[in-house]
Amino acid sequence: FRRAIEEGLLDPKRIVQIGIRGSIYEPGEHEWAVAQGIRIIYMEEFVRRGAASVMEEARGIVGDTPIYVTFDIDCIDPSMAPGTGTPELGGFTTREAQEMVRLLDGLTIVGADVVEVAPPFDLGGMTALAGATMMFELLCVMAKSVQAARAPD
Known part of the structure; x- marks a missing residue:
């Protein structure tokens, strides 16, 4: 995201990161993002406010x-998606993640992805299932948006 912002490809004032937790790799990382206008919602704030408010x-x-x-x-x-290269305790439950994705309903999502699934670390396929489910949820929200756009006036 940093390189895309530096290249003028992304408007940082329209970027929201939700559920950030754990260590930061570089001391100035947070300050740089905030200075650009990125809205960072740390996990503690999410827990306090809840999915609907966030x-x-x-x-x-x-x-x-x-x-x-x-x-x-x-x-x-x-505990629900162990197969990733950067596991960090204190994350969302799969139910919370589904709720957040479903609350995107009505937005004009033109593209989406699910990243960081690492099959070599995914004992039992739990992460693959979580990733496929989140992509399915995103596609469902996108399909409703496409259907609404194609509906005759």
């Missing part, structure tokens, strides 16, 4: 214009 704010930030959603599987707690 997603209402996120919807307000991204507005009515087309958006791209990237879902990083390591936002889910490793």
Whole structure:
């Protein structure tokens, strides 16, 4: 994201990161993101406010214009999605993740991805299932948006 912002490809004031937790790799990383206008919602804030409140704010930030959603599987707690290169305790439950994705309903999502699924670390296929489910949920929200756009007036 940093390189895309530096190249002028992304508007940082329309980026929302939700569920950030754990260590930061570089001391200035957080300060740089905030200075650019990225809205960072740490896990502690999410827990305090709840999914509906957080997603209402996120919807307000991204507005009515087309958006791209990237879902990083390591936002889910490793007890439910262990197969990632950067597992971090204290993540979302799969139910919370589904709720957040479903609360994107009505936005104009033009593309989405699910990243960081690492099959070599995915004992029992739990992470693959979580990743496939999150992509399915994103596609369902996108399909409703496409259907609404194609509906005759």
